[in-house]
Amino acid sequence: MTREPNTRLADLFGLAGWSKGELARLVNRQAAVMGHPQLATDTSRVRRWIDMGESPRDPVPKVLAALFTERLGRVVTIEDLGFGRRGRAGRGQSADGLPWPPERTAAVLTEFTGMDLMLNRRGLVGAGAALAAGSALSSAMHDWLHSDPVLASDSPRFDDPLHRDAVHAETAGLDRYEAVPVGSTEIDALERSVEVFRAWDAARGGGLQRKAVVGQLNEVGGMLSYHHPEHLQRRLWGVAANLAVLAGWMSHDVGLEPTAQKYFVIAAHAAREGGDRPRAGEALSRAARQMVHLGRPDDALDLMTLAKSGSGDETLPRTRAMLYTIEAWAQASMGRGQAMRRTLGEAEELFVSDKRDVPPPSWMQHFDEADLHGMQALAYRTLAEHDAAAAAIAQQHAREALALRKSGHQRSMIFDYISMASACFISNDPEQADTYARLALVSIGETSSHRTWDRLREMYRLTGKYAGYARIEDLRQEIKRALPKAPKAQPKKGGGSGGKGMAV
Numbered sequence: 001m002t003r004e005p006n007t008r009l010a011d012l013f014g015l016a017g018w019s020k021g022e023l024a025r026l027v028n029r030q031a032a033v034m035g036h037p038q039l040a041t042d043t044s045r046v047r048r049w050i051d052m053g054e055s056p057r058d059p060v061p062k063v064l065a066a067l068f069t070e071r072l073g074r075v076v077t078i079e080d081l082g083f084g085r086r087g088r089a090g091r092g093q094s095a096d097g098l099p100w101p102p103e104r105t106a107a108v109l110t111e112f113t114g115m116d117l118m119l120n121r122r123g124l125v126g127a128g129a130a131l132a133a134g135s136a137l138s139s140a141m142h143d144w145l146h147s148d149p150v151l152a153s154d155s156p157r158f159d160d161p162l163h164r165d166a167v168h169a170e171t172a173g174l175d176r177y178e179a180v181p182v183g184s185t186e187i188d189a190l191e192r193s194v195e196v197f198r199a200w201d202a203a204r205g206g207g208l209q210r211k212a213v214v215g216q217l218n219e220v221g222g223m224l225s226y227h228h229p230e231h232l233q234r235r236l237w238g239v240a241a242n243l244a245v246l247a248g249w250m251s252h253d254v255g256l257e258p259t260a261q262k263y264f265v266i267a268a269h270a271a272r273e274g275g276d277r278p279r280a281g282e283a284l285s286r287a288a289r290q291m292v293h294l295g296r297p298d299d300a301l302d303l304m305t306l307a308k309s310g311s312g313d314e315t316l317p318r319t320r321a322m323l324y325t326i327e328a329w330a331q332a333s334m335g336r337g338q339a340m341r342r343t344l345g346e347a348e349e350l351f352v353s354d355k356r357d358v359p360p361p362s363w364m365q366h367f368d369e370a371d372l373h374g375m376q377a378l379a380y381r382t383l384a385e386h387d388a389a390a391a392a393i394a395q396q397h398a399r400e401a402l403a404l405r406k407s408g409h410q411r412s413m414i415f416d417y418i419s420m421a422s423a424c425f426i427s428n429d430p431e432q433a434d435t436y437a438r439l440a441l442v443s444i445g446e447t448s449s450h451r452t453w454d455r456l457r458e459m460y461r462l463t464g465k466y467a468g469y470a471r472i473e474d475l476r477q478e479i480k481r482a483l484p485k486a487p488k489a490q491p492k493k494g495g496g497s498g499g500k501g502m503a504v
Contacts, residue, residue: 003053004052005050005051005052006050006053006082006083008081008082009049009050009082009083010050012076012080013050015072016068016072018071020043020047020050021043021046023067024041024043024045026067027039027041027060027063028040030063030066030067031059034059034063036059036063039063041056041060053082061078061081062078064081064083065077065078065080065081065111066115066118068080068081069118070118074256074258074259075112075115075116075258075259077108077111077112077115105266106225106240108266108269109217109220109224109240109244109266110221110222110225113214113215113218113247114218116247116259117214131257131258131261131294133299133302134299135302137265137284137287137302137303138302138303138306141265141268141306141310142306142310145268145272145280145306146309181226181228182223182226182228184232184235187235187236187239190216190220191235191238191239191242191362194239194243194362195362197212197213197216197243198242198246199408201249201250201253201411202366202408202411203409203410203447204411204446204447204448205250205253205254205411205448205449205452208448210251213246213247213250216243217244217247220236220239220243221240223236224240234274234275235274236274237271237275237276238270238274238279240270240274241267241268241270241274241276241279241280242267242279242362244267244283245263245264245283247263248261248262248263248264248266248267248286248287251263252289252293253449253450253451254448254449254450255450257290257294260287260290261287264283264284264290265283267279267280267286268281268283268284271283277310277311277314277315278311278312278316278319278361279361279363280310280311281307281310281319281323282307282322282323282363282364284303284306284307284310285303285307285322285323285326287303288300288301288304288326288327291303291330292326292333293451293454295333297329297330297331297333297334298330298334300330300333301330304323304330308320308324308327311323316354316360317351317353318350318354318360318364318367319360319364319367320350321346321350321354321367321372322347322364322371322375324343324346324347324350325344325347325372325376326375328340328343328344328347328376328379329378329382332379332382332383335383337383337386337390340383344376344379347375347376351372366409368404368406370400370401370404370405370406370412373398373401373404374397374398374401374412374416377394377395377397377401377419377423378394378415379394380393380394380397380423381394381398381419381422381423384423384426385426388426388427391423391424391426391427392423394420394422394423395424395427398416398419398423399420402416410447411447413443414440414443414444414447415452415455417439417440418436418437418440418455418456419455420433421433421436421440421459422455422459424436425462425466430463430466430469430471430472431471433462434475437459437479440452440456440459441478441482444456453484456482456483457483460476460479460483463476463479
């Protein structure tokens, strides 16, 4: 007992709108459903949790997490409630519970995906959900990401949830998967499923397959609770990292921002557990892209510093080029034109220096020359909000991206069309802008991506100065019809306006 209020629990309790008596009754009822009929919580005990910082015994934290997850329509973990897991705090853990000690990754993965799957209102983000600052994440994860994964894997692990018996897992409040060994054939199938999900996301956006990806990730988290031979365990961690990145990217694509950030951090942990530091860096770069989209480029730069430095010397030039394009986008959002141009120049040099003698990892297959030009178009179009002269260069890169786009990348093509149209509007070329805007509208209804809608709204803003033109007025009406009637959230103005989202 700390004798100090549990502010995290108090904040969530206020959002939920329960009375203390209601919460006590719900805890008892939910505990019985979860196999703990003996639990007897009352109003005074709830008061002590909130007002005096008392930590309830297991399984109450798990029960509370389930109740708040269901009530608020977003994943709420035990750490979100202000309850630490005894014996697992770990040095370097931030106030937001990120990152966690490495031996907890599979347990966190399984718990978080289980809570996510439990939600019965897909797409609803609970009030008060917040993202951790990029500086907080990068500071908490720096030492962990830079340590040697081989040495870390050889070090002794205490209180390891992956190797406990079922009784300990139950008392720790973790969902227990009936662990069975898997072989290389099963992992081959899992790796193929990742490619299927990745292709679907590139073509159609994250809305339709997000739950399927989360469900698959939950299954893999369970598989990781069995101690496989090292070469198989590393492959399973790789599958977990890839699925977690997809779950995060799809969550971001449909506006579930705090959930997306947690998946990106889980992905970085999973990649690090598998000894794949470049993959961990790429996962963090996704969180940086999210920050730029949400109007927080300074946080994005903090994360990119960590992503680049923590990726390790084995990172391929093409991967490093991709990381530099994200950094350039953040710089463009802040109006730092000279820095952006210098960073994009480094990205180009790295891209062409890749001899392709080493096959790129599966997660880099989609970053090709078209994506390089797409990101350059995005950066210059974003800079054009501060310097209109950049719009002409944005058009050049957008044309190159569109000429190089392969089939199956509809969402990326929509982004290119919108970048091109937006740059044309800024360059006072409404006729050409109208052409590309209508090309975007033709296919935007075939995707389930909030990010395309966000960028379409920013393009709509640019049409305002041409509202007197009959053709543009007609376009404005078409854009209104294409957009959802009541968008849940919009990015802050200035966060890469008109260019929010990388072609992936």
